[in-house]
Amino acid sequence: xxxKTICFLNNKGGCGKxxxxxxxxxxxxxxxxxxLLIDAxxxxxxxxxxxxxxxxxxxxxxxxxxxDVIKNKGTIQEKISSTAYPNVDLIASSSLMSGIEYxxxxxxxxxxxxxxxxxxxxxxxHYDYILIDSPPTLGGWVMNILCAADYLLIPVEASxxxxxxxxxxxxxxxxxxxxxxxxxxxxxVVTKADERKAYLKQTLEALKDLESTYVFKNYIHxxxxxxxxxxASKPVLVHKKNSRSAAEYLxxxxxxxxxxx
Ligand SMILES: Nc1ncnc2c1ncn2[C@@H]1O[C@H](COP(=O)(O)OP(=O)(O)OP(=O)(O)O)[C@@H](O)[C@H]1O
Ligand SMILES: [Mg+2]
Numbered sequence: 001x002x003x004k005t006i007c008f009l010n011n012k013g014g015c016g017k018x019x020x021x022x023x024x025x026x027x028x029x030x031x032x033x034x035x036l037l038i039d040a041x042x043x044x045x046x047x048x049x050x051x052x053x054x055x056x057x058x059x060x061x062x063x064x065x066x067x068d069v070i071k072n073k074g075t076i077q078e079k080i081s082s083t084a085y086p087n088v089d090l091i092a093s094s095s096l097m098s099g100i101e102y103x104x105x106x107x108x109x110x111x112x113x114x115x116x117x118x119x120x121x122x123x124x125x126h127y128d129y130i131l132i133d134s135p136p137t138l139g140g141w142v143m144n145i146l147c148a149a150d151y152l153l154i155p156v157e158a159s160x161x162x163x164x165x166x167x168x169x170x171x172x173x174x175x176x177x178x179x180x181x182x183x184x185x186x187x188x189v190v191t192k193a194d195e196r197k198a199y200l201k202q203t204l205e206a207l208k209d210l211e212s213t214y215v216f217k218n219y220i221h222x223x224x225x226x227x228x229x230x231x232a233s234k235p236v237l238v239h240k241k242n243s244r245s246a247a248e249y250l251x252x253x254x255x256x257x258x259x260x261x
Contacts, residue, residue, distance in 0.1 A: 003121075003130060012157070016192060026088060029088045034087050034126065036127045039091065040134055040141070042097035046133040051081075064078070066092070143176060150184065152183055153256070158203040163203060189220065189252065191220045193220065216256075235249075
């Protein structure tokens, strides 16, 4: 199978990008796909979702992270860490990435550094899916992520401010088509849904206005098992297999895989 690269992006912070990327990645692996997760956010939350804090700090300070690739210190293949799960590998981020926007300014073809670095790996078709977790920003680094991805998935939190600013995101995506023409919006995923709160319905209604954007049928409810799983540095599908969110991530992963065909 040809490798499919999907990035998880929304400049709104805390909407569930990392949690969705972590768990959908594991769910795809459980369905037999070979998955590589790339943590492209200096908060390192995706790395923390799979490794304990000491390991994460060592990865950040060492040379096995995505930042080293951007600095031309080795190939992306050399930066891959194995997780505790056979079908899931991960490339860590680094908390030292804070100056990346300035660093990119002096580089040739600055929007394509990540894409170029991934070229061999993608061509090898070693992975079925490469999932990239993005930071909550819209700058030159995020443009690199958009250029490297085939598909984009937008998590939206079912909250009063969850959709505030989404028009700006779509404007940014429209403008980015000039340099990332291959990118397809896979759809919007509603996260942290709570049936008791009126704004879940409001969010679902408002999403109908995004005419040409697909809204995933499967959405993710608020579930405390997610936070416990994150504390244990495990996907919720491992930490609490019979939880509601574990079943929801599995269903979402299936829906995603169908949409990527
Ligand atoms: N379905 C859920 N149920 C309960 N808590 C959730 C759920 N999804 C996410 N969270 C919590 O919400 C917080 C934000 O989630 P997450 O880190 O995935 O968002 P993010 O979009 O990646 O944030 P950032 O913009 O900072 O990268 C986390 O503390 C996470 O534990
Ligand atoms: Mg995040």
